[in-house]
Amino acid sequence: MEVKNQYITAVTVNSFWQSINVLINKSHIVNKRCWGSTVLAKQNLKILPCNIEAILDFVKLKNGVNARSTFVHLLTDYLTVQSTKDDENKAEVEIILVELFPKNYGESHAYQMICLQKTELKVKFIDVTPREDKQNLCPTFSYSFSLINNEIVLKTPADASEKVNQWLKNTVLPQVVKWSKEIVPNKAHKFCNKSLALVSLDKYYEKYNQLKLKYGKEMVKIWPECTDPTKFVYEDVAIATYLLLLWEEQMTSQTFVDVGCGNGLLVYILTMEGHDGLGVDVRKRKIWDLYPDNIKLKEMTVTPTNIHTISHGTWIIGNHSDELTPWIPVIAARSSYKCNFFLLPCCAYNFDGTKYQRQNSSKSQYTEYLEYIQTVCQEFGFETKMDRLKIPSTKRICLIGRQRLYEEDEYDKYLDVVHEIVNEQIGLSLNGVTNNELNDFKTRDPVEKVRNCTQVDKGVCSQIIMCITNYLLEGCPLEADWYCGKKIQINDLVDLIPSNLLKALKSECGGLQTLLRNNHHIFEVQKGCVQFRFPRTIEEVKKNMINKKQGNDVKMQVKICWFYNNHPQKCPLDRSVCSFLHEKL
Known part of the structure; x- marks a missing residue:
């Protein structure tokens, strides 16, 4: 069965192969059962075109344990049999063996052999998993993608499973085409x-699942914080896995300081796995009391220079450390020549605690900030590497400084360089600056400022709501059926609201989206569009509470119905069934 690309025309040869390369290395993007994959072996062969299908049928894995050596051994045997006949007529192909890791740790791994026929502009995927493993990660039949007349064509066998065939056709093919469209030849x-x-991908997979079972499930059950445990617990498990694998290379247990440790879970896991460390944060969390006595957590107002007086760690950790992000390499540089750092930036801050402002409109603020922090780390003398973590957060790129760009006898000289750069960044005079001045510089107060719109002047909120509703109600036909209003993109709302009101709003909360959430009885946001929320009846509210397994003690018809007082056609519901009270303000 052939399926032609219906999504884009004029795919180039280069973009076709680049999109296939993404598919091979990032199969988890289109395969929700797959956690990730790793390339076990590659082999370039010169064989007769008529023999390509034969070699694909010849190479079958006997077992998954020694997949790499078995694969190479089988290919070598086949090449020996083929000898060097008709070398001038042979085509060059690349054979790749890929191992697929399942999201469900208990399921079998799968192995795919991928044949790239460059001259034929064709790539074929063949399942070579041992049959006794009964894998459930990739199609058990062979399928291929070809570039024909500048279109990508998917080919599957006539007896292919209809469900899997539909997945290839409706999910994989469109994504391959999308990648072809997005990737510009010779562009970085x-x-x-x-x-x-x-780190080693297969080691990471094993270690992550071990820690997930060892710490994750139980921690989710007892999680006392108001944050989502399924996100925060497993994210810290993933970060701990990554750090433990980095530290394995150093062959000895490490000491560490987690700056801005928050819930302290990362400190807990790393300590329980045999590394001595300390976590510090400006505020204590509820969960701290649940950890064993050997878990060292300290509540303190963090200043850029007092952290290394608490512990001389071999690693300084900054995991979503916000205002302290640019200070992490400073702390590591000042601690000792052999001190390393792990930094996972989230919110973009300058050294002086102000928000980082983008300079180049062609880049995202996040990308530019990462480049800025990397440059700072290198100026401090660190050989800084970047890596992308597998965590639920959208901000997942970390910076790691494990080596210096200078010899140990130059350490004092680089301390002066760090000192000068820091002074310049926070606006201190280069002359007469003492450590006391930096100790007094605080990046965050112990009491967290409320930023949920509750502190905004009610008049400001009312004026902003009026700006939005006036637009949504434009052209309301008074004599027709109840008018549900227009729609508008959140980004376009900015143009409707005076700048002084926006400034007052942003100073106290996250902005418009927070205000809209706080007024969900009026507005709803779907796919980035704001519109009126149709008033809900008493029965709808009760049914929703039952579905969410909430109590049934919520009082109805207590709050005044906004639509009854503000919509030109009043509320569309009768006063007897509306969950809000129909009463004049």
């Missing part, structure tokens, strides 16, 4: 494009 890849480049 995205910033830090490869995940887990500095």
Whole structure:
């Protein structure tokens, strides 16, 4: 069965092969059962075109344990049999063996052999998993993608499973085409494009699942914080896995300081795995009391220079450390020549605690900030590498400084360089600056400022709501059925609201989206569009509470119905069934 590309025309040869390369290395993007994959072996062969199908049928894995050696051995045997006949007529192909890791740790791994026929502009995927493993990660039948007349064509066998065939046709093919469209020939890849480049992928997979079972499930059950445990617990498990694999290379247990440790879970896991460390944060969390006595967590107002007086760690960790992000390499540089750092930036801050402002409109603020921090780290003398973590956060690129760009006898000289750069960044005079001045410089207060719109002047909120509703109600036909209003993109709302109101709003909360969430009885946001929320009946509210397994003690018809007082056609519901009270303000 052939399926032609219906999504884009004029795919170039270069963009075709680049998109196939993404498919091979990032199969988890289109395969939701797959956690990730790793290339076990590659082999370039010169064989007769008529023999290509024969070699694909010849190479079958006997077992998955020694897949790499078995694969290479089988190919070598085949080449020996083929000898050097008709060398001038042979075509060059590349054979790749890929191992697919399942998201469900208990399921079998799968192995795919991929044949890239460059001259034929064709790539074929063949399942070579031992049959007794009963893998469920990739099609058990062979399928191929070809570039024919500048279109990508998917070919599957006539007896292919209909469900799997539909997945290839409706999910994989459109994504391959999309990648072909997005990738410009000879253009650099995205910033830090490869995940887990500095650690072994198969070791990471094993270690992550061990820690997930050892710490993750139980921690999710007892999680006392108001944050989502399924995100925060497993994210810290993933970061701990990454650090433990980095530290394995150093062959000895490490000491560390986690600056801005938050819930302290990362400190807990790393300590329980045999590394001595300390976590410090400006505020204590509820979960701290649940950890064993050997877990060292300290509540303190962090200043850029007092952290290394607490512990001389071999690693300084900054995991979503916000205002302290640019200070992490400073702390590591000042601690000792052999001190390393791990930094996972999230919110972009300058040294003086102000928000980082983008300078280049052609880049995202996140990308530019990463480049800025990397440059600073290198100016401090660190050989700084970047890697992309596999975590649920959208901000997943980390910076790692494990080596210096200078010899140890130059350490004092580089301390002066760090000192000068820091002074310049925070606006201190280069002359007469003492450590006390930096000790007094605080990046965050112990009491967290409320930023949920509750502190905004109610008049400001009312004026902003009026600006939005006036637009949504434009052209309301009074004599027709109830008018549900227009729609508008959130980004376009900015043009409707006076700048002084926006400034007052942003100073106290996250901005418009927070205000809209706080007024969800009026507005709803779907796919980035704001519109009126149709008023809900008493029965709808009760049904929703039952579905969410909430109590049934919520009082109805207590709050005044906004639509009854503000919509030109009043509320579309009768006062007896509306969950809000129909009463004049």
